[in-house]
Amino acid sequence: MFKSEKLVRITIQVPEEFISAATGVLARFKLLHLIRIDQTHLGRLGYVAESDDRLTEDYERVLSEIQPLLDSLGICPDDSALPEPVIPEKEIFRITERLVEIQGTIGTILRDFGAVEQRIGHTRAMMEKLELLPADLDLTRLSQCTFVNWTIGLISSGGVDRLEESLSRVHHAVVELGHIPDWTIILVFGLKPDWPTFEQALKGALLEPVRFSDDTSGTVAEIISELKSQLAVLSDQRQALFEQRTDIQRRFEQDLSILRSKTISARQILAARRLFGKVDHSFLISGWIPERLFDTLSQELATVTGGNALIEKVNPEDLREVREGIVNIPILFNNPMLISPFEKLTSLYGTPSYGEIEPTVFFALSFLLLFGMMFGDVGQGGVLFLAGYLIFRRIYRYMDYGVILMECGFFSAAFGFLYGSVFGLETLLPALWFRPMENITYFVKVTLVMGAGLLSLGMILNFINALRLMEYDKLFSGGGLAGAMLYWMTAGLGMKYMLTGRVAPGELTALGWAAGILLGVMVLHRPIYRLVIRRDSPVQIIRQTGFVAELMESVIEVLDDIIRFTANTVSFIRVAAFALSHAALFIAVFSVADIVSHEKSGAFSYWIVVVIGNIVIILLEGLVVSIQTIRLEYYEFYGKFFRGGGERFKPFGEADRGSETGKT
């Protein structure tokens, strides 16, 4: 929990004929972080595997054929794990064969369904246009005109004037039959000899003609009635086809989902092979894997390759590239379910490097503690918990944030009991600890003590990191052991003064002497490191170029550290400040509620104000408190020990699938 998962580097050598089976196992395994072969010595020497572009294209084509089928059948594919490894070279034939079979079975029905839908669309569009015309307009009579031509159509409302102007030199009649937003439906008459001029003008006016078939006759009402009966027949056909489509959907849903998953998997495997190396007839795969899974992976690879795969394990500390910092070991977080959502917040700050403390658990606990202190209220905590639960159950993508919100709600409610506050009402519950507004000084002291505690924890974690990463010179610096000792002594005396109101003169003298010595150590921490650890001689150290400048730099660093320690501790007063502002907001809400309660229907207004006030406090204060807590965590706590610069573990077979799912 306090360390990321222990990883080992594996190198797998697989004969060419087993590469597909081996890659399939790795893809299914989902806990291998591949190392790009082109970034290794072998890759630089040109031993890089070639990718089969034609096969990749084939899979792209297949996927582009499967997707429309899924869409037209309304199937939402699931990304469940495949029962067996995918071998791209073989699978393409099986997938294509099955796809052709499915297309053959469902193609006709889907085409018919599409055609009927199209005809229904056209008929409806026609009816919509006809409904704009006067019901008694007789098309039979219009078609019997001898000397004039006519047309009916839609034109943009602003275009009628332009059409009239363009026809101003010929005999014409433009009759406006109706209007819909932005459009006018018109009936245009003109003499047959002038009709070419009309065609030019109507073309220019972008007239959208209402076309009737040659055998159309009767009034508009009669035509609409005819179309309605046609529509009824088409709807029946559609219903029958829809039932067939539903049946097909049931029959092929699973098949199509599996075909899609296999295609995506095969494509991933082919893409991953670009990261592999190749020497003669063997592929080389290199990557990081959790140590606990090594045996299982070895067994599975041995099974699928008939014992022809060679797998070699190397501990990171034995790798020269790792020791020299050329290669980064990825970080695989390893936290319990309730803590793991906070990994996102840690990652926002940075990814810890392999070997340093993985601080998510400290982050999570202190975050919840600080949040609860600032937002302590039983009712509001309950609301946060419920909101988190809803997100957790309903919005899968934000499940992690749902968990965080539930935990924040729990801590908020717990502190609500300690403060005796339910939706700001302090008369319902007794305060198990104290009421913030009545004990301001005490609250400030508590937050200072807590701040000192969190900073101390940060310093301890810093020692551990320094020891683990062998940064021994940092132990003597202001940010290291020397600085921490000075801070603890000063903080201890400060605490004693806060609790008892006095400090013995002897203690002050001792602090003075200790401070003098520790400040000296901090200023001289680099020379001391050389003297004690590297065993350089004092003359050698003093004669070294830049010795004085280095000392000056250390003095400034020490001053900076002292100011920073003080500011960081004082910064925690904000916890009390925001808890008080939370309580003050409640006072404001209840004051407004009291004022409105004296008006007409006062009781109702009182509770409306209280409810709205609570909602505003939850939204506004919740946001502010979250930001302040994250700020304290990042700057005051993480700033003390977090080194970062690590690389996130990216399991082969998961990232691509995720993006594919997002796309579809």
Add this chain to the structure above:
Amino acid sequence: MILRLFRYAFTQSKTRAMKSRLLDGNDWHCLLRMRNLEDVFRYLSATDYGPFLSGLSPTGSDARAISLSLHDSLFKNAVRLSKSLTQNRAQVVYRLLARYEAENIKTLLRGIWQAMPETTIRPLLYRLETLSRLPIDALLKTRQIPDAIDLLQKTDFHASLVHALAQFRTQNRLFPLEIAVDLAAFRLLTDQIKTLRGIDRKQTARLIGLFVDGVNLSWLIRFRQIYGLSPEEIINYSLPEGCHITLRDIGALARAADLPLFLSTLPQPYRNALGHVQHWSRIQPVFQTWLVAGLYRVFYKDPFHLGLPVSCILLKEMEVKALDGLISAVGAGMPFERISQVWQGGWMQAHDNHYSRKAA
């Protein structure tokens, strides 16, 4: 007035700052004497256009790439200015540039119509960024015109395009769709101006009206002289809301038999301004001179209204178009005597008039 002063104090100072960065008469004097593209590039790199041309090479870039980079500067200026305006006033600025969104739609439709690959179409599009809501990536993957129009459902151009689809199918050419998009872009602008009130509406409508007159004249000449369309068709391809040219005038101009009759049919003040023109091709540059002078005049009067930023953007746009033309001419190897002759009296003269008045 006091309210307007507060509302436009920042905008007008920002607009004036922007106007001061337009090329002046001296710049044009030098630019019109450049003999090759490298010189034009070098000169422009020391102006407001420098950052936009930095990624291009004077010899290896095609005219379209240069044109797009010059337009980037216009779009950036427009976005900056719009940030100092309230929402519905900023919308006028956005709608003013909706013509470029329309241009992008036309380019995309042409690409789809000619089955061009995505890689060929994309570099031809104006980079409107936040000014555009077009689903470019999806449109580039479309292979059918009706599908492309479906994708534009959430844009203001959809209804016009759907309406023009019938004519597109009848004529089997893109022209009806293109003209529908152009008309829609101007309609959006004029509709937006109608949401303004008082001096904002009056001044903006007047400036846009002048601009629309210019577009109508340009289209009239292009459709009758280049495309040989019938007057009945041309009249329908005109924009409403012009300042001086009415629909009746457009009808008469479309039917005018020759240039002298065309010029004598023009309404005032254009009859005086353009009366001396000897050739159809000169009408546009001379009109532009007249318009530029009009746009500069806005800066000498009450500056606390939307007309000021609109005027500045139109000036910038005309400058970009002029530069675009100049670069194309120089790139095509047109001799500088000929370039000076074409530009002289147009863009140059407008600047000289403005700056000599400013000096006085």
